[in-house]
Amino acid sequence: MLTPHSPEPFDKELCELVLAIAPRIFAVVQECEVRPGLKDGCVAAWGMAFHEGPVHVIAADGTGQMVLNSPERALRWFTRGGSDEGGLTARLVWLSRAGSAAFDHAEAA
Numbered sequence: 001m002l003t004p005h006s007p008e009p010f011d012k013e014l015c016e017l018v019l020a021i022a023p024r025i026f027a028v029v030q031e032c033e034v035r036p037g038l039k040d041g042c043v044a045a046w047g048m049a050f051h052e053g054p055v056h057v058i059a060a061d062g063t064g065q066m067v068l069n070s071p072e073r074a075l076r077w078f079t080r081g082g083s084d085e086g087g088l089t090a091r092l093v094w095l096s097r098a099g100s101a102a103f104d105h106a107e108a109a
Contacts, residue, residue, distance in 0.1 A: 015101040023048045025095040026071055028057065028078050030088045044078045044090065047071055 028045040047057040049071050057074045058065040068074055071092055078090035 011103065015103075018101045019097075019099075021051055022097070023050045024097070025049075027093045027095075028074050028090055029093055030078055030090050032088050045074060047074060047092075 026047045026049065027043045028047060029041050030044045031039050031041040034040050043060050045057050045059050047055055049055045055068045055071050055074070056065065057068060057071075057077075066074070066077065075090045075092070078088070080088040
């Protein structure tokens with residue numbers, strides 16, 4: 001039973017707020033055609049897109065970071081040549097949103 005002085009309703013409300021405004025996490029993957037019909041790819045960068053505001057992107061190897069207006073802008077930095085030229089192309093892969101939140105790190109994992 002919850003009492004007026006119990007923190008549970010407030011804690012639940014805070015967790016719901018966190019879920020509602022949580023940034024979206026994405027990867028920038030690079031692809032290239034190594035020979036006709038055979039592609040290879042890797043994760044080139046990780047990004048975090050906020051509901052309203054900038055997008056933060058950091059290279060997967062940690063050597064560079066940038067702040068952009070949109071996730072799609074990151075594709076320009078990780079594309080070299082076109083697919084018809086045998087160059088690198090880039091795409092965004094979005095991680096699914098988590099469905100729960102908790103104050104305890106172990107519970108959230």
